[in-house]
Amino acid sequence: MTFFVRPSRTDDIDALYEMAKLTGGGFTNLPPDRPALTAKLARSAAAFGRTDDAPGDDLFLLILENAEDGRIAGTAQIFSCVGMTCSFYSYRLGTLSQTSRELGRTFKAEMLSLTTDYEGASEVGGLFLHPRERAGGLGLLLARSRYLFIRQHRARFADRVIAELRGVIDEAGGSPFWDGLGAKFFGMGFQDADEFNATHGTQFIADLMPKHPVYLAMLSEPARHVLGLPHPTGRAAMRMLEKEGFAHEGYVDIFDGGPTMAAQTDRIATIQGATDATRAAGDAADGGRAALLATGHYDTFRAAWGRIAPSAGGMAVEPAAARALELPVGGGFVHVAR
Template structure:
């Protein structure tokens, strides 16, 4: 089977809804709510329709399409600048040091500080791959296509990019971190807060969350032990982010305590190392690569094979050309798999 990444459309709603029901909770960017998903698609269509450069508060939704059947089997999202419509909250883990001369001891306490430090960053998120397609590198295709999209539209994205990884969720769909921290102030379960945030935004966090630092040592063990840890299904995603140059800088999600990864946009490996080339021939390639071409609604990404010519042009394999809808004389971006 052949797959490609393309811009999402309104007629992808049912596919997105069916995938959202498979996420298992804690997946704010893909809520199992038709109206919320429809709103995301509408917002994304507006972003794709704007042709001038400059950073605005926008969302781009991409989907993974089976070229043979037309079915959508995965999705991912890119936010151009977080914290513009609603404040973007994170917990920053800090250290408070105190010394007692009488006791001759130094005490160091870790604190959770509610911050808006990451406001204004771009964000890659909302990545979900249908469970039946989790082979053949399709998760990597979804993830890295976002960076090639950013590269193709660099002026519309910030100088830093972040990725929030889902934190630990228990078998009942609850969050030990939420129960030990925020749940005590909100009077609602993690599932209720997560669903409300996905549909209505997180202004209620600003209204109800205490602004003073929280001593981690005072939290229950169940909450302390999961701070900064990704959900087991997100460990591979965390490794992919690290390979791209993202780092964990002690920011965690305010709902589930999952890690937030951050990188300078221009130093993301795929963005920094991708090359542009003209297609000289359609034939047989020798190197397995990730390909991308087009702008905005014409953006496409897929796997293919290329061979470099002496003049910097490339030969592209037939399957890759068909997936992208390109021919000799067209230009594309590529990077090794």
């Protein structure tokens, strides 16, 4: 069975909405709200439709599709530059040391400071697989296809890429971190605040969030315990990011306390390891090596797993992958080891 990644279309709304209802909350980039998702698809269509290289406030929404029956199996997103229209807030974990000569003691206090340090960075996020498709490396296909898209359109993206991982959410859909901090200043539960952010943006954070540092010692034990931890379902995503060269630099999401990972764009492993090639005649299905393949630009971009092998005039590609990519003999593509 062959799956491929392609740009979203406006008629993906029904499948996208059904997936959004399965996220379980705390998934800001994929809210179970049809108007919000419709707006995302329209914004994505505009981004794919703009073919100049000028950076902008773009959202590229990718879709994972079954090549055999057209079934939608997952989605992922790329933001070209965060913070261009609405401030992009994070909490930075830091330490303040203070010494009392009278007591002869030094105290080190950990604190959270509200920052916009990551404004201007590109962001990968919104990766979600339908529960029935969580096998066979499809999550990795979606994740890594974003980096090849960035490589193919490098001028549209920043020199740093971030990824916000969902934080710990309890069985009732609440956030211990939000309950211990944000709820005290906003007068609303986590789900309401998260949904409001997903549909209206972050200005309400600037209006109501305290600007002074917050001492961790003043938070509840449940809030401190989950700070900087990914949701259990996000641990594999965190490992994938680390393998690509992302690292946690001490920044966390202001809603659920989940970790924000960051990497230099040109040092992301998939981008560094990718090579351009031309499809040659021949079949690499049996003796070739497994690779991630991508072809096309903007609204013709596609990515899929496939086998390739050196051949006269370029690289032979297994037929199923070539069909999924709509890649003719003589066509150009990019590949990186699986």
